[in-house]
Amino acid sequence: MTSLACPPDTDPPLDEPGLVEMLKHRARSLNQAHVYPIGALTQGLKGERITEMAELLDAGCVAFSQADVQLSDNQVLMRAMQYASTFGYPVWLRPRDAALARDGVAHDGQVATRLGLAPIPVIAETVALSTILLLVRETGARVHLCRLSTGDGVDMVRQAKSLGINVTCDVSANHVHLSEMDIGYFDSNCHLVPPLRSLRDRDALRRGVQDGTVDAICSDHTPVDEDAKQLPFGESESGATGLELLLALTLKWGNEAKLPLAAVLAKVTSAPAGILGIQAGSIAVGVNADLCVFDPHARWKVEPAKLKSQGKNTPFAGYEMNAKVRFTLVEGHVVYEG
């Protein structure tokens, strides 16, 4: 991992230039990877007043987002998009209708019905998505849609793109591989936002990634404290660690879909770099030597205790992976050796 886009739901949220500069400074002193902060779209992510986007951009933000905090006031959302589009700033949004998803912890499907888990219906995504797509058409804002989880959502984006609406979107590596079935007997490692959907949804996401409707695969890195996972499913904190598994999971998908390596790698390199508008994710004369050297035939097994991330929680414990990173170089310096 050589470049990271960091969402603004930090504590405090990234809504002031000073906070962005601090984050950039800390990232620079660690000297491990380039960090690209995504600034808060509204102050304190409260969904009431828009942030000083120009100031934040000068401080180093590359886009603006509400992270996982829903902006339910459509008037504020429209104005934020209008303002951002005035200067051509990208807006990143996660399509989820807060009211329709309220209290829910799992996909409204057969598993939630069987296990008695409070459901999150597909329309919680598609209602929000239709609002966003209409607002994009209205405001002309550059919008990136984060973490699609449903087949219906992918269909809507495919249609919007074919109508010339200027959006991009991503899915998390978790959703490319897992479905509601993986919850099994209340495995809280599979408590994710958005929820793991049906097998049909998962297959539709895969088709979307393959045909280009879905532009990128992201890690959705959300480490959770072990104690916060050792709770009944509905009380457990959502999220899974993701950074260390992104490459292996992406290649695993590529193998299963029998796609050429370059096309697969583009989903985690040049495509996200293009969305972020940064100079990264490609190998060329004159650009940074940000490189990842991996062995595509080194088999290894995911063991949570061996993960380097602060959060060890992953739904992929015990999975066999096919690719192992040997070296990571940032600006020509080796920052990781595995």
Added chain:
Amino acid sequence: MTGLNPQLNANGELQHLLTIEGLPREIVLHILDTAHSFLSVGEREIKKVPLLRGKAIFNLFFEASTRTRTTFEIAAKRLSADVINLNVGTSSQSKGETLLDTVANLSAMHADMFVVRHSQSGAAHLIARHVAPYIHVINAGDGRHAHPTQGLLDMFTIRHYKKEFSSLRVAIVGDVLHSRVARSQIHALTTLGVPEVRVIGPRTLLPTNVSELGVHVHHDMATGLKDVDVVIMLRLQNERMNGALLPSAQEFFKYYGLTPEKLANAKPDAIVMHPGPMNRGIEIDSSVADGRQSVILPQVTFGIAVRMAVMAILAGNA
């Protein structure tokens, strides 16, 4: 973890009772048969058998309940076990202790069995995953997920009055969405080979995919109750009565409350069941609740025998 049935031990015997889903039919029938043999214990002058003498059973209730806790307590005492009642909702949890810490502490007091009730679906599974192998867990109700002893006592009741499961039509009426009782009943009925299980209720109170549990969905009482042998009414919780799920208790009673007129659609010898506590005049009319077709009080009596059977079988599989 996924794929292994967490309630069976390596020999395929019952290690915990967490849900009826996935339980082999033979185990369900074995519990019902064992319960039958315990039925007479309650009628003796000395209502005790020494099967669980010296065993410590902890009633671990994270959610308030008087009736279910009492029936578990009576069942354990009739088996001569030592019973410790803990209303955790009012003690350690409010001091910030986690569920698993509470369980670890009680395990250190040499518990043999936990009877657990919790407001979250899956709480009993979580506990069962973390206790020592000699400790048994009985789920006494977890969120909307399961209430297996209730499901089993309902099957015991049906078998008592109807004998053969394979020729029955059973209707479950009311708030299926939020009901752990309904889920356990549905799994039990399908496991025992009941050919037609119906659920009846407004769409706001039925899970979206409920038909995938193997039931027929009805929204109208007259057609839903037509020619059924068993009517099971569910309790409607107060907090669901006025809001976006239902406009009022009165309107619910008008369309889904069990009155003699609606019951007339069922077979003349149909029985009426309710897991209790009943809301008279909301889900059931008093004349039905107290009428000749009601078996609501026998359900309570059978419940003790069924809980004795579950405890005795689990202890025997130690």
